[in-house]
Amino acid sequence: xxxxxxxxxxxxxxxxxxxxxxxxxxxxxxxxxxxxxxxxxxxxxxxxxxxxxxxxxxxxxxxxxxxxxxxxxxxxxxxxxxxxxxxxxxxxxxxxxxxxxxxxxxxxxxxxxxxxxxxxxxxxxxxxxxxxxxxxxxxxxxxxxxxxxxxxxxxxxxxxxxxxxxxxxxxxxxxxxxxxxxxxxxxxxxxxxxxxxxxxxxxxxxxxxxxxxxxxxxxxxxxxxxxxxxxxxxxxxxxxxxxxxxxxxxxxxxxxxxxxxxxxxxxxxxxxxxxxxxxxxxxxxxxxxxxxxxxxxxxxxxxxxxxxxxxxxxxxxxxxxxxxxxxxx
Amino acid sequence: xxxxxxxxxxxxxxxxxxxxxxxxxxxxxxxxxxxxxxxxxxxxxxxxxxxxxxxxxxxxxxxxxxxxxx
Numbered sequence: 001x002x003x004x005x006x007x008x009x010x011x012x013x014x015x016x017x018x019x020x021x022x023x024x025x026x027x028x029x030x031x032x033x034x035x036x037x038x039x040x041x042x043x044x045x046x047x048x049x050x051x052x053x054x055x056x057x058x059x060x061x062x063x064x065x066x067x068x069x070x071x072x073x074x075x076x077x078x079x080x081x082x083x084x085x086x087x088x089x090x091x092x093x094x095x096x097x098x099x100x101x102x103x104x105x106x107x108x109x110x111x112x113x114x115x116x117x118x119x120x121x122x123x124x125x126x127x128x129x130x131x132x133x134x135x136x137x138x139x140x141x142x143x144x145x146x147x148x149x150x151x152x153x154x155x156x157x158x159x160x161x162x163x164x165x166x167x168x169x170x171x172x173x174x175x176x177x178x179x180x181x182x183x184x185x186x187x188x189x190x191x192x193x194x195x196x197x198x199x200x201x202x203x204x205x206x207x208x209x210x211x212x213x214x215x216x217x218x219x220x221x222x223x224x225x226x227x228x229x230x231x232x233x234x235x236x237x238x239x240x241x242x243x244x245x246x247x248x249x250x251x252x253x254x255x256x257x258x259x260x261x262x263x264x265x266x267x268x269x270x271x272x273x274x275x276x277x278x279x280x281x282x283x284x285x286x287x288x289x290x291x292x293x294x295x296x297x298x299x300x301x302x303x304x305x306x307x308x309x310x311x312x313x314x315x316x317x318x319x320x321x322x323x324x325x326x327x328x329x
Numbered sequence: 330x331x332x333x334x335x336x337x338x339x340x341x342x343x344x345x346x347x348x349x350x351x352x353x354x355x356x357x358x359x360x361x362x363x364x365x366x367x368x369x370x371x372x373x374x375x376x377x378x379x380x381x382x383x384x385x386x387x388x389x390x391x392x393x394x395x396x397x398x399x
Contacts, residue, residue, distance in 0.1 A: 239379055254376060254379060257340075277368040295375035297372050
């Protein structure tokens with residue numbers, strides 16, 4: 001379905017009774033089924049969020065009662081840190097490979113589990129057990145990593161399958177002991193409404209994403225290895241985050257100003273992000289890099305997209321090596 | 330011990346200036362680096378690991394550096 005057509009058919013309120021609303025409700029249900037299939041949850045466990053990050057508050061605080069303790073890690077998203085401030089909590093320190101070891105979890109602990117870190121691509125291998133509930137941050141892993149069987153709440157971001165931004169998918173397990181932490185008068189999880197055109201567009205995106213991912217996973221993995229080996233062989237004093245998700249690479253270059261590096265790369269047509277302090281609005285280095293013990297200066301974060309080609313990467317890497325050399329001079 | 334004052338300087342300047350000073354010093358040379366940049370603590374530790382030197386955090390703005398490799 002073409003995007004303009006979605007806006008033509010998906011404008012009515014699906015909860016009303018008119019003919020147009022009924023067709024809108026059908027579209028919504030189809031989308032819900034599509035997401036349920038790809039994300040491994042039941043369609044009636046899904047709630048769409050117009051602001052994805054409100055899902056951190058819904059997913060974590062909803063599992064916390066007065067007696068619970070929140071267990072999270074020092075590479076979790078800042079949104080988790082913000083929620084943790086409201087509760088009794090314990091922050092776990094990750095290892096030098098970004099891994100968490102769960103020790104002494106009790107039946108009163110609620111765990112925030114990040115499947116994949118969006119900055120370094122770190123994939124968490126440990127799975128919490130024997131706890132009160134698990135909030136799963138799947139905002140960076142998208143469809144790539146399955147939920148643990150004992151999940152309670154989960155959050156995805158539409159952009160992780162190249163869908164439109166401004167849409168979160170939240171799931172509440174039927175088994176979860178959850179109560180709505182937001183002010184509410186009925187049993188709706190989010191007050192809504194959420195844009196139906198965005199939901200339908202994102203459902204189309206996740207369908208094609210999953211189909212492409214099967215064919216392109218090997219290419220993305222090969223590009224990832226190419227980038228790593230090129231940097232290690234050609235750019236001295238580089239600190240690359242340990243391997244994880246193939247589509248994400250974080251590399252830092254000693255004695256390089258990240259702002260200058262990002263700007264120079266942008267001038268040459270390459271869009272990269274950075275976790276260095278000089279590139280952040282609050283002038284703080286990335287808490288993720290610092291937590292893992294990685295260099296925070298001269299940092300760039302790369303995302304390998306489905307459409308990324310070997311030729312583009314070759315040209316990017318030559319530019320990167322040249323630019324780092326110039327900036328160090 | 331010598332002091333390298335990088336207070337008020339932003340990343341990556343403290344690490345660059347430290348490297349310049351160490352370049353001409355012998356192995357075993359020690360220096361106190363003063364820096365109030367929030368990136369200095371993680372970056373001096375990472376720098377030490379990457380270059381084979383030693384960096385010890387004394388407090389929020391001072392670091393004891395020992396040159397262990399050329």
